[in-house]
Amino acid sequence: MFEDYCHRSNLKCISQEQVNWGGGPHLIDCFSVFTPKYSVWARDNVMIENIEFGKETDLIKRLSSIYSIQSNRCMNTSVPQSYLDLIATEHDFFKNVQDPFSRVQDPSLLYQLSIQALEKYDSPYIRASALCVITHRIINNPKIVDLKGDFDVITCADQIGLQLDNDETFSGIRWLVSLNMAVAFFLCRNKKRHHISNNCIKEKCCAV
Structure with a gap:
């Protein structure tokens, strides 16, 4: 994005900082400083290198090369750990819907925000992102989630899957939701929780 902006505006970026x-x-944002491309830098201009921002940029570049722009880009299973990063960084997944999770640094806070998003947002795309965050957290540390509590992963996956079921544009997200449903079903089954409200969702879990 920055390279394209600089090229069109005949500028060069001399610093970037997460703020x-x-x-x-x-x-929550990136503060960038631009200067005319062929200008002579003043002596007090200093290049600022933000290591974390560089890592995020590299991640976006890698994901864009791994996943094509086709609707089946998520079917590539060679990098299964990247699916959460893909949802957080690939802007066309959400079109003009802002992803509220991509800048959160604290894993515990990320988990809590995701649960709140499932209750607060109507957009199935944001809710799908939240569900992926939650399931990813469960996979990495199952002890943090009390499946006997009020929060039911299966019910949320059921609702989101049905919301996305007729939207061919977001078939990739539907695949991720199905993956999450399968994982959640496995976890709940081990906790003696067999109930899934929709037979179609059961079939998707089995298929995945």
Whole structure:
């Protein structure tokens, strides 16, 4: 995005920094400084290198090369650990819907925000992203989730899957939701929780 902007505007970027405008616990924006491409830098201009921003940029570049722009881009299973990163970084997945999770640094806070998003947002795309975050957290540390509590992974996956079921544009997200349903079903089955409200969802879990 920055390279394209610079090329069209005959500029060069001399610094980039992740920033937080609101004083909250996570970084929410990128502050960039541009200068005319062929200008002579003033002596007091200093190049700022943000290592974390560079890592994020590299991740986006790698994912764009791994996943094509076709609707089946998520079917590539050679990098299964990247599916959460893909949802957080690939902007066309959400079109113009902002992903509220991509800048959160604290894993515990990320998990809590995801649960809140399932209750707060109507958009199935944001809810699908939240579900992926939650399931990813369960996979990495099952002890943090009490499956006997009010929060039911299966019910959320059921609802989101049905919301996305007729939207061919987002078949990739539907595949991710199905994957999450399968994982959640496996976890709940081990906890003696067999109930899934929709037979179609059961079939998707079995297929995955």
